[in-house]
Amino acid sequence: MSKYIPGNQKHLSLEDRVFIENSLNQGLSFKEIAKYLCKDPTTISKEVKARRASDWYHKGTFYNAKNFCVHRYSCRKVNVCDKILVCGIKCSSCPTCNQTCNVFEKEQCSRLNKAPFVCNGCSKKISHCTIAHKYTYNARFADRKYRELLSDSRSGIPITKHELRQKDQIVTPLIQQGQSPYQIAVNHPELDMSVRSIYAYIDKGLFSSRNIDLKRKPKFRPRKCHKTQITDRSVFINRTYLDFQSLGLDSFVEMDTVHSSRESKKTLLTFYFTEQKLFLAFLMNRCTKGAVRLVFEHLEKRLGTFEFISLFEYVLTDRGSEFGDPNALETGTNAIQRCSLYYCDPMRSGQKGGVENVHTMLRMVLPKGNSFEFLTQWDVNLIVNHINSTPRESLGGKTPYALALSAFGEDTLKALQLRCINPDEVNLTPKLIRFNR
Incomplete structure (x- = not known):
């Protein structure tokens, strides 16, 4: 199964x-x-x-x-253990019956x-x-x-105390002599340890030597590690933010993801049209490259290839690992290039500030720490419609839906499952989902 x-x-x-x-x-x-x-x-x-x-x-x-004992109801034995000279208590009422009786079952x-x-x-x-x-x-x-x-x-180390003591007897004296972990690893292959492992054992206090005994490590701060970022640097060739700026675009689409709490792996894939301020969100069961690609293919199927190209011609996103396969996102089902993907600089989320700003409205309905596990795409569409029906000062009091309706047409908005909400019915609180379940 x-x-x-x-x-x-x-x-x-x-x-x-x-x-x-x-x-x-x-x-x-x-x-x-x-x-x-x-x-x-x-x-x-x-x-x-x-x-x-x-x-x-x-x-x-x-x-x-x-x-x-299974016989405790009918048993009449007394003093089976022979520990007390005069014992008038039945063995069935005594806990020692379990260990001493030869017919115990x-x-x-x-x-x-x-x-x-x-x-x-x-x-x-x-x-x-x-x-x-x-x-x-x-x-x-x-x-x-x-x-x-x-x-x-996931805790502990995969060696015994004796093996650790043997390694410590070699490493610690050499560290105190001023040798680096690299010297020790090269000159003593019998340790069967990499340089990184020696540093880790010293940092965790498993060896007698400490970080202060190393020559250079106390001078450097620990580096920040971004495990969720793209590791294959070749995908950024001709797709950097500098390349995107050289296009001089006024209208494009910003893309990002919104994560659930730790209890749920469901994620929202969000799009933001910078000119119309239109916001889209799609629920994914996992935050993976394949899940993002499925959303792209679903949108292309609903809109049609040429309509998809006109809407999502240029897409700007961050360096999350879920966007690490740009070729699969840029190439459509008919082997036609359906969009061009570009990446922001590391730690520069402000370069796609539009989608980051609209996420604050999304968090009004789905506060941080809430689980998306019981959320459906119908609930997400409802939230999106209420956000798009909110007037914006930057649009002169118009709503993103009204501006998108004049720019894209009614058929396109229906394909995106968007509809207009009455101004007095717009609700940007958690009650929006709670009352519509």
Whole structure:
């Protein structure tokens, strides 16, 4: 099943786990749960079995008070452990029965040994169940265990303490003699460490030497790392902001992305027409090159190739990794060049200030920290229509929709799924989405 599922399906989100918990409480099977979440049933089975919570002793339950033997109701044995000379207490009421009795047999439940592996959805109430070891699936507890495992798997170093001590005995004396990590890595290949690894071990305090012992490192500040930027520098050839300025354009399109909270991977791809102040937004399930290309192809299909070329002839964007394949964006489905893509300079978002400014209006409806997980394209279109129906002082009190209507025509705006909103009905608050669900 998994090969037919689009995107990265390796991890479950908190919302997925909440659905699993509710479904188990309703008595649904793993197959039914997996079908709704677009997962493999074994994924749900492994998730429940690995992250179920144990509750071996339930307060208020007399029957399973520390004695797990299946014979505890009919047992009449006394003083099996032979620890007390005079003991009149039945062994069935004593917890030591579990370790000392030769006929002890642990009570088990069939629900816990096979699917669903938990007590969720059981017809018996927990307070009346006689099974000592109970297992329940709690979504928030499971998500917390998942986060801890995710963090622990990425922490630490892949060597033993003995190996670390051997490396330290070589590196630290040489550092104190004034040698650089590069000298040490070249002269001692038995370390099996790169220069970058030696610097990292010293920085984390794993070696006896410290950063202050290095010759030059204390003089430099740590460099800023932009992991989301394009790494292939060849895409910027003839596409820099200087090349864009040489065109001397008055009308073009600015493109950017708006990210959701950490809980959701959904992203908004936004466009801004600088002359008409028209704003467009499209929901993407992932912030990837392929997702951006699909939006371009969808727009070209709805508008037609030549209408798309007239609207999106020149596009200016930032250096995000999702825009790292300009050839795929510039070339249409018919192998015709449908647009020309240009990139702003690094850390210069003001060079496409129009789209950055209209994002402030978007954030009035979708504040930062909100998840886009339950957002639909219909909701996005509603927000866009309200933004485009807001008069602008720079347009002489006209709305972007009215200006775009006279410039592009009604058919084009319908293809873009745009409509005019009554001035008294324009709403730029989170209530716009909340009340229209």
